[in-house]
Amino acid sequence: MTQEVPSTDPAVYNAYKEKWAVAPTTAPEWLTRAREVADVLATDAALRDQDNKSPVAEVTLLKHSGLLKILGPTKYGGGAQSWDVACKVVREVARGDGSIGMLLGYHLLWSTTANVVGTPEQADRLHERILTNNYFVGAAVNPRDDDLKITREGDEIIFNGFKGFTTGGAVSDLMVLEGVLEGTELHVFALVETRQPGLSFLHNWNNIGLRLTESGSVRISDVRAPWADALGYDAATQQPLPEILLIQYPSILLPTLQLIFCNFYLGIARGALETGKDYTTRTTRPWPYGGGETASTATDEFYILERYGKWLAHLRAAEALADRAGEELATLYARHAVDHAGLTAAERGELAEWVASVKVVATDVGLEVSSGVFEVTGARATSRKVGLDRFWRDIRTHTLHDPVAYKQRELGRYLLLGEYPAPSWYT
Structure with missing residues (x-):
């Protein structure tokens, strides 16, 4: 269960939901939108940095801007832009506030992870879920921590463990979890709902920089996901697909x-x-x-x-x-x-x-x-x-x-x- 912590107020950005209601369609338009977001963030970035509150409002601003969707397919409301454009957009937002540029960049990677390590069906299903709900995606994948332990139970996998760094996790809608399947050396990625009792965020990120990234720790207790959500795995055999495991x-x-x-x-x-x-x-x-x-x-x-x-x-x-x-x-x-x-x-x-x-x-x-x-x-x-x-x-x-x-x-x-x-x- 996530504890109550001081957070920024999303209401301060209400006007931008209507102002940015029409999503950009071309690369120059996406970059213009990113500059607009950066300019909004820059006006009080120093004060927000000092306050060090959980960036609920800033993630809401990203949602209003449409930038979370820049890489997704158009059939679900995405921008269908390429990674070179997305990188420039991250750079622009970071100009106004480095923490929020970092949150955006991590979201873009984790929200499209299934494109790289998943099956086409998994990627399509996650795009629909993330884009139609305008979800923000965080992760608990820091590789220098001990891997999360994954056990099997019927048609489900169960994650347990602790991660010291979870950028954006506490303010996310979905979380990417990654760990090693018990009794094997196989790594498994899966996206799970953030707001559930099994994810307990410590809100202990109080470092000198990137203070609004919610990069603190999380305890993970009996968090379940169906085998169908194990990226790159066959749900029936509960084994990694050779065409994904054996390629670059x-x-x-x-x-x-x-x-x-x-x-x-x-x-x-x-x-x-x-x-x-x-x-x-x-x-x-x-x-x-x-x-x-x-x-x-x-x-x-x-x-x-x-x-x-x-x-x-x-x-x-x-x-x-x-x-x-x-x-x-x-x-x-x-x-x-x-x-x-x-x-x-x-x-x-x-x-x-x-x-x-x-x-x-x-x-x-x-x-x-x-x-x-x-x-x-x-x-x-x-x-x-x-x-x-x-x-x-x-x-x-x-x-x-x-x-x-x-x-x-x-x-x-x-x-x-x-x-x-x-x-x-x-x-």
């Missing part, structure tokens, strides 16, 4: 997730740059003790112009790299939308290295911009009211998710030895 296609789930990470890093960095620019142009004063001729405004200061110019160039380069990786991802999904078995290890490996390249660059640029922005805004910009610190805290928090040094080593082996990384929970 399910392994693209992880490069997809890693590219989502990269895009919300870059969105947060762009938010830091824009917030810093606004503060510098309106508030920052020139330094009068530098010797020689004193600049009349902060925007005449050589070092300020130089820093902003450098960051803009590097951020644009990182965004271009992310867009290229997004195109590679979308192309691979489109090429193998029907012929999953045709995906080769080389195709998967090339995609993973495009994504690894983005991860390295997005981490470097994001940390540099979000920490360096204080140097061009001044001491008064450290006020909590300004909230510039949230950008660095958000990027710093998530870039520790998995060490970027391993991505750099991976790229080195790819370049020098021609090796592709073995598919894993982090590659």
Whole structure:
């Protein structure tokens, strides 16, 4: 049973349900909608970050915007957009609020998991359920925790255990659970209803960054799902389908997730740059003790112009790299939308290295911009009211998710030895 905790009020966003009643239909329209959402979130992002309330209202805003449906099939009200567009949308939302950009990105992955590891029938059934109800999807799949234990009972599987991280879980409608079937080494994914006695959220996420992601822990006690919902399994035999178990296609789930990470890093960095620019142009004063001729405004200061110019160039380069990786991802999904078995290890490996390249660059640029922005805004910009610190805290928090040094080593082996990384929970 989920305890009562302070949460944001969905009523503050009531007007957007009508304003955004008509869903976008083209990629430019989806990006425009994402910018609108980011602008709404940015108005009070610093205050909401400090309050650290459960993001019920923010998830409601995402539902009003239609962005939760961007990848789904049109027959159920989805946007039928490709992953490169979805990644840009995540980046835009993160510009306004990194936590909500992260929630959106995770939802897009978990709500389409059946496309990758499930059967066509399972994917279609889940699309209908998620899209027609405008559901938000969370997950308890952190692989470094002990796996959930799954037992069989007739036509059902039963999950038990504990997960330390469950991004978006406590504010979700459905949860992806994953564990190991008792007596085997077989992993099982299934989506279950969030609001049930067997899921007990601890609401213990109080970290320095991404404070509105509800990424805390959950206890899972006797949560049941029918074998028909075990993704990629035959309900009659209760065994994984060979055509899913023995192919590369399910392994693209992880490069997809890693590219989502990269895009919300870059969105947060762009938010830091824009917030810093606004503060510098309106508030920052020139330094009068530098010797020689004193600049009349902060925007005449050589070092300020130089820093902003450098960051803009590097951020644009990182965004271009992310867009290229997004195109590679979308192309691979489109090429193998029907012929999953045709995906080769080389195709998967090339995609993973495009994504690894983005991860390295997005981490470097994001940390540099979000920490360096204080140097061009001044001491008064450290006020909590300004909230510039949230950008660095958000990027710093998530870039520790998995060490970027391993991505750099991976790229080195790819370049020098021609090796592709073995598919894993982090590659």
